[in-house]
Amino acid sequence: MKEIDTAPVVGEISRFPGTTPGRQPEDVYSAIQKINGIVKESSAWIAPLKYELAKVIIGQDHLIERLLVSLITGGHLLLEGLPGLAKTLAVKTLAKVIQTDFKRIQFTPDMLPADIIGTQIYNPRETGFEVKKGPIFSSIILADEINRAPAKVQSALLEAMQERQVTIGDESFTLPELFLVMATQNPIEQEGTYPLPEAQVDRFMLKVIVGYPSREQERMILDSYDQADSEIQVAPVCDPKDILQSREVCNTIYMDEKIRDYIVSLVHATREPEIFQLDIRGYIETGASPRATISLKAVSRCLAFLSGRGYVTPDDVKGAVADVMRHRLRISYEAEAEGISSEDIIRKILDTVPVP
The missing domain is CATH 1.10.8.80 (Magnesium chelatase subunit I, C-Terminal domain)
Structure with missing residues (x-):
């Protein structure tokens, strides 16, 4: 995708911060028309991405849209639903259609914070400690069944989700520019779950409730898994540069x-x-x-x-x-x-x- 310069459009709109519909100067309408054109140009990758996701995820249009919203805005996403509703599959498939690094972290009751962010390991040859980075150092993180780990583990995510950096020992490390936590959780009524700390829940931009598919959609799911032995293949359609550029355009709307x-x-x-x-x-x-x-x-x-x-x-x-x-x-x-x-x-x- 070619570079799109949004600065002139932002400048035009910022000159009229207090205008209202029906009484706007023609210059503002002109600027909005320009944004319309830029939006259509910079969102060209979205239709192919939806097509690839729809190969695997059937009957979850709202979920797919919210995955895209999270991706474009850079806000973390929390998916809640009963087991078997394709929450994990949706995030894994999204990672496949984006040419970027991806890590899945399976949360369990016996996890430690170091299992997520990493730790310091003593190197006898150098007679000192060196940092071993954890799986959090990826662009897209799938925090699977996040509420099955206790609060001590959840606290390890707070700095990463808000400040997009991780501190190990005395050193802080910056996370990738396209850093997203997409977490799945089971309803808290289920056995073996812990309520997430309020400070962490507030760091999720969106919480999406994933429900059962309709009867017709479930029949489509049944038919699509006639070849269950072979995994449905999806093709990558965009890279982080496309997403970050769309994010910049989105901020000019x-x-x-x-x-x-x-x-x-x-x-x-x-x-x-x-x-x-x-x-x-x-x-x-x-x-x-x-x-x-x-x-x-x-x-x-x-x-x-x-x-x-x-x-x-x-x-x-x-x-x-x-x-x-x-x-x-x-x-x-x-x-x-x-x-x-x-x-x-x-x-x-x-x-x-x-x-x-």
Whole structure:
């Protein structure tokens, strides 16, 4: 893919930060049209990638889209679902269609932090310690069944996920530019699972619930595995350079001031629901963090990018809210007792907060 210069377009839009739809200068409309063209050009690899993923992953369109969102935004992804729903297979297949390094880490109760980040080993020849790097030093990390390891192991991921670096001994090491943690977890009701620390959960940009396929989709899965002895082959269609370039383009997508205010209102409704006449205060223990605000902006832009648009609409924001906020809302015991989930609260907020 050829280099795309986005600087002129960014400059044009930044001159009009407070404009609104219907009253924008012609220059802003012109800049948005330019972004539309750049978006279509820089997203040329997405259709082939979806095609390759669809060879293996059947009936999980939302999952595939969220994998792409995570890839383009650079935000970590948490997949939750029962065993056998292709969570691990989806991430492994994604890694195959991208020409980059990939490591799978199987989390178990007896793991140690050094099994992930590495450790210092004594070298008798040099009479000193040398660093042996762990599997975390890869572009794409599949943290399989992440909630089967105890909190001590989970803490080893905190620095890597937030600061994209790892400290071993007295030395800090920078992780690859295209560094992503794509984790799978079983529902916490299952035996042998540990709840993830809240500080770690908040570092996941998205939490996606993976459900069962429909009857028709399951029949397609059954038919596709007639040749179960031979693995379905997928071809690589892009490399990290394509993804990083798309990420740069995604950051230029225009977001109106009213859309930005809408994002802030949705997040604040989880902290101060009474401002929006929402009677849910007793159901929320803690509201969404500022990371939710930042993530909503990034994911909304990415959804616009995947739709081939150079501007964000309220529907993009609405489409992002559930996966961005479901794991950031800590519901109260009262809500649990009444069978109210974080998804129920999010739906009520979406129905109440005025849409621009």
